[in-house]
Amino acid sequence: MARGTMTDPPNPAARTTEADVADTQAIRARARQRRVQASMARERVRRVTNAVMLGLTGLATLLALIPLVWIIVDVVLLGAPSITPDFLTQSFKPASLGGGGVLHAIVGSLILVGLASVMSIPIGILAAFYVVRNPNTTLGLAVRFGTDVLAGLPSIVVGLFVYTLLVVGRSYSALAGAVALAILMLPIVLRTTEEMLKLVPDSLREGALGLGAPEWKTAFSVLLPAALTGVLTGLMLAVARVSGETAPLLFTALGSNVLSSALNRPIASLPLTLFVYATQPDPIRHAQAWAIALIIMVIVLALNIGARLIARHRAM
Amino acid sequence: MVVTKPLSTKLPTPLVRRMFQHGDVPFKIIIVLATLFTLALVVGVGVMLWLFTSVTRMDLGFSFVTSKTWNPTGSQFGALPFVVGTLITSILALIISVPLGVGIAIFLAELCPARLRAPLGVMVELLAAVPSVVFGLWGIFVFVPTVVKPLGNFLKNAFGTSGDVIDLPLFHGPFYGFSYLAAGAILAVMVLPTIAAISRDVLLAVPGSQREGAFGIGCTRWEAIWQVVLPYGLSGILGAVILGLGRALGETMAVTMVIGNVAQLSGSLLSPGYTMASVIANEWGESSTPAYASALLEIGLLLFIMSVLLNLLARLLVWSVQRRNPQQHA
Structure with a gap:
């Protein structure tokens, strides 16, 4: 370019070419710059989108923790003042006499949940033995799907079912309430036991059978102990789940204001009492409802956290 | 011998x-x-x-679901208001909780430092462990007065008064706090952990090679998640949403305590109503006649059928994802 400009005779055509070249280069340079700028802008948009959206997911996580913390704080602040020795050792009294305590509901809950565990745990574990040994037979597949359906049923539907089964023609009873809770526990017990038994190495089973142990002895003294911590985790989660159940008890255990341990009569429970007290207009009952909520939350959260600690201990 | x-x-x-x-x-x-x-x-x-529902099934047949008059003393049993109430509250709950739940799943599965993942995951799951009746108590005395009431009044003033620039019938009518809006909002909190926890498991099951491929062609992290990881796990996330919907449909106590319990068909989120589960819980004690009890039981039967169908759908979706890469599923 520099070569010909000075020595060559002025040639209109050549001059135009030179100018053209310069122009073209300038145009190209500008275009390149525009492209670079545009791509930098795109890059910026992408980077900002990236940061904003990733930030939003973090925010969503924080947002989900707010209700948990809020509920726990409220339950502790509003419930703790009402938890007195009298509250835990007395039964129901009319509000004009101070409202009494919730001993009847504590006893009722213990009976209901205890009885439900006694009914559901053996059945769940036995059925899990079957499912683990025969996962792909017709019955195995059917019960695996059935367990999923049972686990997904609204608890109120289970309550209505037990009503038609055990309450119609008889009366509301503690037994019916326990059966309803047992049906809600069964799928949880079955599924966690199944998952845990699956993790036990086959060599353990083969070794026991090879030593001449019968199938049932292998199951109860080799497989179940090997899976014990996991099964225990499942049982704790199942108990936690039904400790707070209210809806199915409306149609089965009904609730009661007297301290009772009879299985053929209505019985109180903590969540049911909480529901009744919360929907009454009396402030004394509201305070008691918060106190019951505190008791339930302590039980449920302790079981949940305990189950997770055991599970982690096992994993390590 | x-x-x-x-x-x-x-x-x-x-x-x-x-x-x-x-x-x-x-x-x-x-x-x-x-x-x-x-x-x-x-x-x-x-x-x-x-x-046990033969009485109402014989008498009413399909009109049980399509009739909108619920007048037990006059022996008129129409479950439409409750079906609609269940749909309104459940859909509202999903609209709130699906974006949040998927966001949480993305954060926990893709972004969160490994050390924080377990404790945050446990906290989200603990929210699922809070009993329904405790949610209800908290709803009555805390959530409705401090969150739902201001929110409802704002929506009513902004969109619900005739003459506004945007006038939505969704926010018309008197508002006292206990409403579809309150029930939907509290349901959103309750189904959030279900959706978040299952979606997180689905995202964790997406093979790492998918992400590596996306990063390899120059994707940002968000582009990799949005254009590669999420589509890969879409059917699993859909399954999570359906399971969440299943929980919302059958949720009883918390809804009963905040929805206001009025048997009416209303298109406004601010009006009180009933869901299928809450009408059974609330009116059971008053069901004096066999027909009344049968009607409530039939609502339970409808819930049973809906729940079985939803579970079927959800399991199929979740299974389809797990079958695609069984070795990745932890």
Whole structure:
């Protein structure tokens, strides 16, 4: 370019070419710059989108923790003042006499949940033995799907079912309430036991059978102990789940204001009492409802956290 | 002679004695019975509810679901207001909780430092462990007065008064706090952990090669998640949403305590109403006639059918994802 400009005779055509070249280069340079700028802008948009959206997911996580913390704080602040020795050792009294305590509901809950565990745990574990040994037979597949359906049923539907089964023609009873809770526990017990038994190495089973142990002895003294911590985790989660159940008890255990341990009569429970007290207009009952909520939350959260600690201990 | 005698008596043991010798056959029978019992429960729920609702099923047939008049004292049983109430509250809950839940799943599965993942995950799951009735108590005395009321009043003033720039019938009518809006909002909190936890498991099951490929062609992290990881796990996330919907449909206590409990058909989120589950819980004590009880049981039967169908759909979706890459599923 520099070569010909000075020595060559002025040639209109050549001059135009030179100018053209310069122009073209300038145009190209500008275009390149525009492209670079545009791509930098795109890059910026992408980077900002990236940061904003990733930030939003973090925010969503924080947002989900707010209700948990809020509920726990409220339950502790509003419930703790009402938890007195009298509250835990007395039964129901009319509000004009101070409202009494919730001993009847504590006893009722213990009976209901205890009885439900006694009914559901053996059945769940036995059925899990079957499912683990025969996962792909017709019955195995059917019960695996059935367990999923049972686990997904609204608890109120289970309550209505037990009503038609055990309450119609008889009366509301503690037994019916326990059966309803047992049906809600069964799928949880079955599924966690199944998952845990699956993790036990086959060599353990083969070794026991090879030593001449019968199938049932292998199951109860080799497989179940090997899976014990996991099964225990499942049982704790199942108990936690039904400790707070209210809806199915409306149609089965009904609730009661007297301290009772009879299985053929209505019985109180903590969540049911909480529901009744919360929907009454009396402030004394509201305070008691918060106190019951505190008791339930302590039980449920302790079981949940305990189950997770055991599970982690096992994993390590 | 002396040596062979015990042998000869031992070999031809009768079949029955041999079967029971080690207790294996009884054991097998017992575990099969336990399994059959579990299965019978599922079938039994449907059968018993079907049998006990014959009164209203014979009398009303399909008009039970399509009639909108619920007047038990006049023996008029129309479940439409409750079906609509259940749909309104559940859909509202999903609109709030699906974006949040998927966001949480993305954060926990893709972004969160490994050390924080477990404790944050546990906290989200603990929210699922809070009993429904405690949510209800908190709803009545805390959530509705401090969150739902201001929110509802704002929506009413901004969109619900005739003459506004944007006038939505969704926010018309008187507002006292206890409403579809309150029920939907509290349901959103309750189904959020379900959606978040299952979606997180689905995202964790997406193979790492998918992400590496996306990063390899220059994607940002968000582009990799949005254009590669999420589409890969879409059917699993859909399954999570459906399971969340299943929980929202059947949720009883918390909804009963905040929805206001009025049997009316209303298109406004601010008006009180009933859901299917809450009408059963709330009116059970008053069901004096056989027809009334049968009507409430039939609502339960409808809930049962909806829940079975939803579970079927959700399991199919989640299974389809897990089958695609079984080795990745932790």
